[in-house]
Amino acid sequence: MTQDNPVHAQQAAIAAQWPAKAPAIAVLLPCYNEETAIGQVVQDFKAALPTARIYVYDNASSDRTAEVARDAGATVVHEPLRGKGHVVRRMFADIEADIYVLADGDDTYDASAAPRLIELLCREQLDMVNAARVNTSTEAYRPGHRFGNRLFTSLVSSLFGKRFADILSGYRVFSRRFVKSFPALAKGFEIETELTVHALELCMPVAETATPYKERPEGSESKLNTFRDGFRILRTIIRLAKEERPLAVFSAGAAVLSVTAVGLALPLLFTYLETGLVPRLPTAVLVCALMLLASLSLASGLILNSVSLGRRELKRLHYLTLPAPPAFPGNQNTGEEDEIPSAQQNDLTIQQNLDLRGKV
Helix, strand or coil: CCCCCCCCHHHHHHHHCCCCCCCCEEEEEEECCCCCCHHHHHHHHHHHCCCCEEEEEECCCCCCHHHHHHHCCCEEEECCCCCHHHHHHHHHHHCCCCEEEECCCCCCECHHHHHHHHHHHHHCCCCEEEEEEEECCCCCCCHHHHHHHHHHHHHHHHHHCCCCCCCCCCCEEEEHHHHCCCCCCCCCCCHHHHHHHHHHHCCCCEEEEEEEECCCCCCCCCCCCHHHHHHHHHHHHHHHHHHHCHHHHHHHHHHHHHHHHHHHHHHHHHHHHHHCCCCCHHHHHHHHHHHHHHHHHHHHHHHHHHHHHHHHHHHHHHHHCCCCCCCCHHHCCCCCCCCCCCHHHHHHHHHHHHHHHHHC
16 A cells, blocks of 8 residues: 555545544554665554554664654654564553554555454454455465464464464454453564464454455565574464463373383283293383373373463453453444543653653
8 A cells, every 4th residue: 555545435434433532542563674664554554543643663673764653653662672572562561552453564464454453343342353464466475484374373273273364464453451461471473373372262252354465665674584483483382382281282292101101011011921021121111211201291281281270260360350342433322431541642641651761
């Protein structure tokens, strides 16, 4: 989308439906060396969501990303810890809003789809809407990335449930109770996997809808490394499986150890039945050790499963203390309700907090 192209009529009508006291919307754009694209991205989101406040978090860029974003009308915050996970954690901690739109600053996502995603979130009272990527050109989505996305999506679906077709999308809309209940432990691009698993583990109401995905503008380079970041995502999935599904993980380990022990023990058993002797004593000791390890693995899985259940209950209780997504404006009643702070008031408070943090 270019600056001259209008927002789609239907999406513009949705954006116009938000009343003066509409819920505060924050657009969050993590950036690292996106001088070429960030100005257009900010302008596109301003056109799609006129009442939203746009925040660009500059992740120690070495180019003019921050200056270009500020000139385009965004609020710029600097995050020195390198990695998308660090930036998202800082964003979720700093920004106070009712609806959060998270996207990348590389101009590959369709900003004009944001009103439609927000409408779906509010109308269906969801906590997350995931924008599944649909290629608009062959250069937008590299084959290695497509293969990795399908592999990791299938793996997450088998472990935590199949509710998404694109778990690595960086374009999502969240409710406040999702953002403020999300622990954000990842450091890099694996943050998308954590976002997905968090929603699946707490059985949050979520949805996924297709949105266009285009190639980067000329002069912009991808920061994603297929193999390095792919291994980091795989490591994150394994870690989350261990923490959230410990019984399944440790039971699988116990099964492997048990099968290996039985396989080694059978020849010893046949020899003993024939001769009454156990000539391969080291093998017999190894079998006993493997069975002991299998028992310990199973016991560890049972104990950690109880711990995991307690942690999940605590996270769920904290999640329930936060406000639900705001009702879709078209369905709001006309009775008197508590006033919701405007986006401008929210932004002033956030900027004051950021200024104080900088002084400290």
